[in-house]
Amino acid sequence: MLHPSRLLRLTPLPRALSAMAAPPAGGSGQCFAVEGPGSDLVCFTLSASGRPEPRCFVPAPGRCYSLCVPAAPSVPMARLHRRLQQRLRQGPFEGCRVLGLLCYGAQAALEKGFLIQDPRGGPETERALEELLRGLGELPPPLLGVYEAGERGELWQCLWALRGAGGRELLRRARVVAAEEPPLHPAVPGLSHAAVFHSLEAARSVVEQCTSFIPEATAVLDLVDKCPKQSKKGEFPVIVIEGLDATGKTTVTQSVNDSLNALLLRSPPACISQWRKTFDDEPTLIRRAFYALGNYIVASEIAKASTESPVVVDRYWHSTAAYAIATEISGKVQNLPPAHHEVYQWPEDLLKPDLVLLLTVSPEERIRRLQGRGLEKTEEETELEANNLFPQKVEESYKRMENPRCQEVDASPSREEVLRTVLYLIKKHCGSL
Incomplete structure (x- = not known):
């Protein structure tokens, strides 16, 4: 079991960055809300251009990963979300911290998923996640988000799609920047x-x-x-x-x-x-x-x-x-x-x-x-x-x-x-x- 001091913590993002409530120009149009164990959401979005950086929630040498599935009233997607939730509590993920994650946006349907904080930062967790996604059966696997800290403390999200024969394709690499909590909780609509x-x-x-x-x-x-x-x-x-x-x-x-x-x-x-x-x-x-x-x-x-x-x-x-x-x-x-x-x-x-x-x-x-x-x-x-x-x-x-x-x-x-x-x-x- 990990000592509490080694667990990664989500730090509330600075209020000085409140101007970034809307998805920035050139970004993906998506916003994310991390459902931490406290009472506040930690919200962020993605940017293709240089902007003030939030405090990084993946301190070196740790890494973060994300998985999301559509939150529409679809039984297959609901069961997939439940299956992922159960698997992320077992085996190679027992040393990780798994938090709820919502992906939303003005033009995008709500998605529900998980932010996986790995304090070790090694390749084992990423390999285990790929293995988990490839073993889901007939359903198309969720995209895998990999969050990495840059040399100057900035945070990047790399979005990967798994392909056949063990391959994968990089769909997007964008900088993570802070966003204000939306007026309504993202799940309300x-x-x-x-x-x-x-x-x-x-x-x-x-x-x-x-x-x-x-x-x-x-x-x-x-x-x-x-x-x-x-x-x-x-x-x-x-x-x-x-x-x-x-x-x-x-x-x-x-x-x-x-x-x-x-x-x-x-x-x-x-x-x-x-x-x-x-x-x-x-x-x-x-x-x-x-x-x-x-x-x-x-x-x-x-x-x-x-x-x-x-x-x-x-x-x-x-x-x-x-x-x-x-x-x-x-x-x-x-x-x-x-x-x-x-x-x-x-x-x-x-x-x-x-x-x-x-x-x-x-x-x-x-x-x-x-x-x-x-x-x-x-x-x-x-x-x-x-x-x-x-x-x-x-x-x-x-x-x-x-x-x-x-x-x-x-x-x-x-x-x-x-x-x-x-x-x-x-x-x-x-x-x-």
Whole structure:
């Protein structure tokens, strides 16, 4: 294991270079954002001409490499990104630091990838990367970016395309210069296409692409196709309970259900919950589509049940969307899409509840409860515990949801007091039950 002092660090680029926010004339038109472990993005672009240099993030003798794939809602590209992510954690890359990388530009589609920092600077990592790319199978391998420090401290990117018989071709050599963070996080424009699904058809098209390698995908689609195209709510109220894990959501949901003599439903519904583990192990694009379809199946159950009694739902669309947004948007809470952005709007083709309650507790209390559960954690639950920025982004995303918005409830007091507050809000918004 490398001593911490030998790990390469990404240094925030100087504010004096803020004039370079746009791609410089003669450059590639691309900008890059490195998603470091801190709360700030490190942004840079490429230039064909001499300009003031940023501080180099590849100190000698180290080197950096980059790989990117298109971030469009394409299942093959999503799986390729996931495969690269898994391989870069193993074998010859264990001594490297792997950071998320976004490639974007005014005329270019978003790409997602990785910046690999190698503190050794020898040829082994580059050879291992070439071997990894050549072994990807039928898909065209991503281009390989190699970053090298010049004699005067400047930084260069060489972009290579791998060719047959072990050869490669240099496509571009350009100087790396600083850029300001864009007004919106680079991933924001693509959220509504590849992370937060606003229609049944958008989610269905993704899961449809998975039937050849996920047998359960066919079963999910069959269940979706048996649902009414546009589920209509009955005369009884529908109340959704949302919140981070360990906020008391399950307990409150059950208590409210008993108090109202209601029918309790959960999302994802029981008919597809058996396949959660299968889809949780897939890239986020596929995972989100699965949970989105689960919401539409639940909607058909809500429509039927709400003709006979009140309905209480343990999580629904807001949960699916909030976790997707927080996962895709790296860094600080301020990187989230602004309030009233389209990504926070309820899907027009999804049955809408009468009331959505968001349970909240302090971060310290939530961690204490999580540690006491002793249950196997999902990837996102692990992220919630390890990264205090992630739960902040999930909760803030919840609070920005609209039509319907979330009514916040402090779930820190006793169970009885929380239940009284929740029942008061239900009576206030849904009338006498």
